[in-house]
Amino acid sequence: MKKLLIILVLLAFGSSDALAQKKEVVRRRFFTLGQDRTEIITPKVKGFNCYKADLHVHTIYSDGDVTPRERIREAWYDGLDIIAITDHLGARRYEKYMLKALRKYNPDEQPYPYSHAGKCGRVMVDFNAVFEEADKEAAKYPDLLYIHGTEISRTQSTGSDYNALFVKDIEAVFDKDPYQCIRNARAQGALITHNHPVIRRDKCVMTEFEATAMAQGLFDGIEIVNGNTFYPPIMRRAVDNDLYMVGATDTHHPVSAVFKSLGIFRTMTLILAKENTEKAIKDALLKRRTLVYCGGNIMGEEQWLRPFFDASVTCRLQFEDKKAGARTFVITNNTSFPFILRKGQIVRELKGMESIRVTVKRSKSGEWQDPRYRIDNLWLPDDKRPTWTLKVSK
Template sequence: MKNVYLIAAFLLGYTTSAFAQYKGLDVVKVADSQQLYENENIHIPNIDGYKTLKCDFHTHSIFSDGTIMPEERVWEGNRRGLDAIAITEHIEYRPHSSFIKADHNESYKIAKGVEKNANIIVILGAEITRDKPLGHLNALFLKDANALNVEDPLIAIDNALEQGAFIMWNHPGWPNDTSTIYKVHQELIKQKKIHGVELVNGFEFYPIAFKFCKDHNLTYMGNTDIHGVYNQTYRTDKQYGPMTIVFARERSVEGIKEALFAQRSVVKFGDMLIGSESNLRALVKACLPYKIKSIKGNEAIMEINNKSTLSFYLQLDSKIISILEYGYIEFKVRLDDKIKFTNTFITDNSQLEINITELK
C-alpha cells in the first residue's frame, strides 16, 4: 500500500510541475497527436514493374443505406491499411433521403475532403440497384454519379461508360444463393460493358463465378460492401475483410483504373487468394523468394522466406506445408517437383501450381 501512495504522490507532483509550465500561454499545439494512423498489419510486396495496392471498391455511407458518414468510411480504410476506397452509394435506394438532402455526388465530395490527411485514394462510384436478372452493378471512376439516375438501367450503364467508367457486376450469388450468368450479363460482357465480377462480397464468396472471370477475361474483384462500422462488422484480430489487391503502375486514381481494365488484380479474403494464373504467380514469386541448397542428384533442400503478412499453404506430393506471415521454412524437394498452392484459386476447381525451378 505504501508503494501505491508513493507512486500517486510522484504522479501528482509531476503533473502539477508540468502544468505549471503552461502559465500565460495562449495555445499549446501537440503536433505528434496529429500524425497519421499507420496500419502495417497487412504488408504485400510490390511485384516486378508494379506497385501493390490494397483496395475496397464497394462501400456505403449514410447517404444511401449505410450507417456512418463518408469521411469515417475513409478513415476506416486508413486504419485497415488500404491504399484506395470507392464510395459507391445506391442510386435507386436511399432510405435516409427524408433527412439527407443531397445529390449522388455529395458523399464522395465529403469523403474526398479527408483524402489527403487519411493518405488514401478516394474513388467516385455508384451502385446501379435492380432485381435479378440484371442485379447490382458498381460503376467506378465516375465524373458525375447523377447521370446514372435514370429509369432504364442499361441507359445508366451507357451513361457511366461515356464517363470512362469501369463496370463491376456485384455479388452474383445474392440474394437467392444462386450464381447465374444470365443472358443480360452475357450480352453486356460481349459488348465490353461489364469489366469485372465481385467474387467475394462481405462474408460470402461465389466459387462458380470464379470461372466467369477466367472464361470471359474479366477482372477478379472482392470487396466488403460495408454498411456498418468496420470494426463491429469484422470482429477479429485478423483482418478478414475482403479486398482487391491491384498491381498498378502508380499509386493514383489513373494508375488503379488502368490496372483494373488490364485485369491486374487478386482478391484476398482471409487466407484465400483468387485471381488469374499470371497474377497469382507474380504475387507468389514476390512474396516467397527461395533458395535451393544442398543439392544431391535430383534432391535438394529448399528454404523460403515469406516477405509478406499473407499466409500460403503448399501441397508437395502428399505433404502439406504452411508458410505463415513473415515465416521461414526449410524442406526437402525433388527439382522436378510441382508445388500446388492450396489457398489460391483460379477457378472453383483450379489452383496455382508452380514448378520448383520457376519459383525464383
C-alpha cells in the same frame, strides 16, 4: 528583534513543508489514444506495384452505418491504398432516419417522405456533396486514392447490382431504364463492375438483363468475392468475357466489427499498376491486372497469380546430404499474406514474413528435386488450386 527572528524561522520551515508536499494528482493516462496503420507488405510483380483496394463500400448516405469520413479513415488504417465509396443510387434506407431527425428544419416540422429514386423518378440526395465530404478527408492521407463511385441497384429481374467507378457527376447517372443508367455512367468514363452476381440465387446463371448487358459490352469487371463469399464459377465467366476480377467487402457496418474481430485482413482487390493514380489504376483494371484476397485466400488468373507467388516466396538450398540423398531448403515468405503448402498429406503453413525449413529426398530415379507443393489457399479459374515447383535461388 528576537521575536521577529523566531517568526521568520517558523515561516521558513512552514514554506519548506508546503514545498515538500506533492501536487494533487488530477489525472493518470494509462495509454495514448491513437491508432497505427496496418502495413500490408506486398511484392512487386513483373515491374508493377501491388496496390490494395476495396472498390465497394457504403455510408449513411445509402444504407450504411458509417460516415464517408470514417470510411476514408478506416481504409487508411486498414492498410489500403485505394478506396471507392459506392453508395446506392436508388436504395437509401438510412435516409428516413436522417429526415426524421431533421424534421424541425421543415416549416411544418414534419419529416419529408422517405424517398426511393426508383419510385420517385429522381435522385433526392446531392451525392456530389457526399463526394466533397470524403474528398476533404482523403486529402489528409495523400498516399490513399479515393475513387468516386455509385451502386446502380435494380430489381431481381434486372439482375443484381452494378458499381460505376470513376464517375464525375453522379447526378447525371440516374435513369429509370437500367440500361440507360449504365450507359450514362459509361459516358462519363466510368467502369462498370457486376456486383455479387450470385446473390439471391442458387446457380451461377445470368438473367436475361445480364446476358443482354454483357452482349452489349456494358460490363468491364465482375466480383468473384463479395464480403466473405467466393463464387468459383464466376472466375471462368470473367476470363471468358474479358472482365477484371474484383473482391470487395461491400461493407455496410464498421469494418472493425467484421474483419478485425476475426484477426484477418479485410477482403480486397490487389491491383497491379505502375503508380497509384486514377489513370494508372483504371488502365490496370481494363487490362485485367488484378488478384483477389479474402480470408487468407488469393484468387486470380495464373498469368498474374504465379508471378505474384514467385515474387512473394523465396527458396534457397541450405544443405545437401548426399549420403542420405536429401536436401534441406529454407522457404521465406516476404509478404504479409500466408501460403498453405501441401505435399500429399503433409501440410505446412508459411506465415507472413516468416521462414520454414523443408527436406526433399531424391526422386526414385535418383535425381535431385526442388520443393513442389499444391498451394491450398491460391485459387485459379474452374475451382482449381495450383501445384508449382518453387524456384530455388542460385
